[in-house]
Amino acid sequence: MTEPTTLGNELLRSAARLSRWASRHASFDVPFAQARLLALLDELGPSRVSALAAADHSSQPTITTQLQRLEASGWVHRASDPDDARATVISLSEEGHAALESVRRARLAVLSPALDQLDGPALDRVRVAIDVMNELLAAAADAPVPHPTRKDG
Amino acid sequence: MTEPTTLGNELLRSAARLSRWASRHASFDVPFAQARLLALLDELGPSRVSALAAADHSSQPTITTQLQRLEASGWVHRASDPDDARATVISLSEEGHAALESVRRARLAVLSPALDQLDGPALDRVRVAIDVMNELLAAAADAPVPHPTRKDG
DNA sequence: CAATTTACATAGACAACCTATGCATATCAA
DNA sequence: TTGATATGCATAGGTTGTCTATGTAAATTG
Numbered sequence: 001m002t003e004p005t006t007l008g009n010e011l012l013r014s015a016a017r018l019s020r021w022a023s024r025h026a027s028f029d030v031p032f033a034q035a036r037l038l039a040l041l042d043e044l045g046p047s048r049v050s051a052l053a054a055a056d057h058s059s060q061p062t063i064t065t066q067l068q069r070l071e072a073s074g075w076v077h078r079a080s081d082p083d084d085a086r087a088t089v090i091s092l093s094e095e096g097h098a099a100l101e102s103v104r105r106a107r108l109a110v111l112s113p114a115l116d117q118l119d120g121p122a123l124d125r126v127r128v129a130i131d132v133m134n135e136l137l138a139a140a141a142d143a144p145v146p147h148p149t150r151k152d153g
Numbered sequence: 154m155t156e157p158t159t160l161g162n163e164l165l166r167s168a169a170r171l172s173r174w175a176s177r178h179a180s181f182d183v184p185f186a187q188a189r190l191l192a193l194l195d196e197l198g199p200s201r202v203s204a205l206a207a208a209d210h211s212s213q214p215t216i217t218t219q220l221q222r223l224e225a226s227g228w229v230h231r232a233s234d235p236d237d238a239r240a241t242v243i244s245l246s247e248e249g250h251a252a253l254e255s256v257r258r259a260r261l262a263v264l265s266p267a268l269d270q271l272d273g274p275a276l277d278r279v280r281v282a283i284d285v286m287n288e289l290l291a292a293a294a295d296a297p298v299p300h301p302t303r304k305d306g
Numbered sequence: 307c308a309a310t311t312t313a314c315a316t317a318g319a320c321a322a323c324c325t326a327t328g329c330a331t332a333t334c335a336a
Numbered sequence: 337t338t339g340a341t342a343t344g345c346a347t348a349g350g351t352t353g354t355c356t357a358t359g360t361a362a363a364t365t366g
Contacts, residue, residue: 059356
C-alpha cells in the first residue's frame with residue numbers, strides 16, 4: 001500500500017487539497033497568488049523581477065503582472081537597479097508587510113481549530129511535513145526535470 | 154522557534170509551493186483543477202455535482218463548469234439520478250481513468266528525481282507528511298470555520 | 307559599433323475561480 | 337390539489353492566475 005509509486009501522487013494530492021481548502025476558507029482580501037508573492041518578497045528581501053519568477057517557479061510575465069497589482073495596492077516599491085538600468089528591484093512596503101501579516105493571521109485563524117486539537121507529538125509531525133516538502137523542493141531544484149514545461153510530444 | 158503561531162503558516166506555505174512547483178513542472182495535458190476532479194471522482198465513485206463541490210471545497214458552479222470540460226474531453230459520463238430528476242450522477246469513463254493514470258505517471262516522473270534520493274526513513278517522513286495533511290483536512294471538516302467565504306467586515 | 311543577449315513590459319489567450327441568478331423538480335402545508 | 341419554499345444544477349458575468357509570443361531598452365561581446 002505504501003509503494004513509492006503512489007507516494008508521490010498522494011503527497012501532491014494532499015498538498016493540493018490543503019492549499020485549496022485554505023484558499024477557500026481563509027477570509028482575507030489578498031488574492032492567493034499575490035499573498036504567495038508577498039511572502040516570497042518577505043523571505044528574500046528586495047529582489048529583481050526575474051529572481052522572483054525563478055523562486056516562485058513561474059514565468060517572468062506572470063510576476064510582472066502580479067507586481068503591477070501589488071504596486072497598485074501600495075504593497076511593494078519599485079526601484080531601478082543602480083548597477084543595471086534594465087533591472088528593477090522590488091521591495092515590500094510598510095503596507096505590504098501589514099497585508100502579509102493580516103494574511104498570516106487569517107490563515108492561522110482558519111487552521112487553528114484543527115491545530116489546537118494537536119498535542120506535542122502531533123505538532124512534531126506537522127513540523128516533519130513542512131521539512132519534508134521543503135526538502136523535496138530543494139532536491140527538485142538541484143535535479144531539474146528534462147523538459148520543464150512542454151505539453152505535447 | 155517552532156511556535157504554533159508560525160507552524161500553520163509554514164505548513165500552508167510549503168504545501169502551496171509544492172503544488173505550484175508540481176503544476177509548473179509536471180507536463181501533462183490535463184489542466185490542474187480538472188485532474189484534481191478526476192482524482193476525486195476516482196476516489197468517491199459516481200457522485201452528484203453537489204457532492205463533488207462539497208468534497209472539493211469549491212462552489213457548485215465551478216464544478217459544473219469543470220464537468221462540462223471533462224465531458225467535452227470524454228472523461229466523464231452523465232446520468233440522471235433515478236431517485237431525483239433534478240440530480241445528475243457523474244462517473245469516470247474509461248478514457249477518464251486513462252487520463253487520470255497519465256496524470257499520475259507524469260506527476261510521479263516529475264517527483265521521482267527527488268524521491269529516488271530518499272532512503273527508507275526519509276520515505277517514512279513523506280508518509281507522515283501525507284497523513285498529517287489528511288488529518289488536518291479531516292479535522293477542519295469536523296470543526297468548520299465561522300464564516301467560510303466572507304471577504305469584508 | 308553591429309550583433310547578440312538580457313531584463314522587463316505588453317499582448318492575447320485560456321483556466322479556475324467566485325457571486326448572483328434562473329429554471330426545473332421536490333417537498334411541504336393548507 | 338395547489339401555492340410556497342427548498343433543492344439541484346446551469347448560466348451569466350467578472351476577477352485572478354497563468355502561459356507563450358513578442359516588443360523595447362540596456363548591457364555585453366566580437
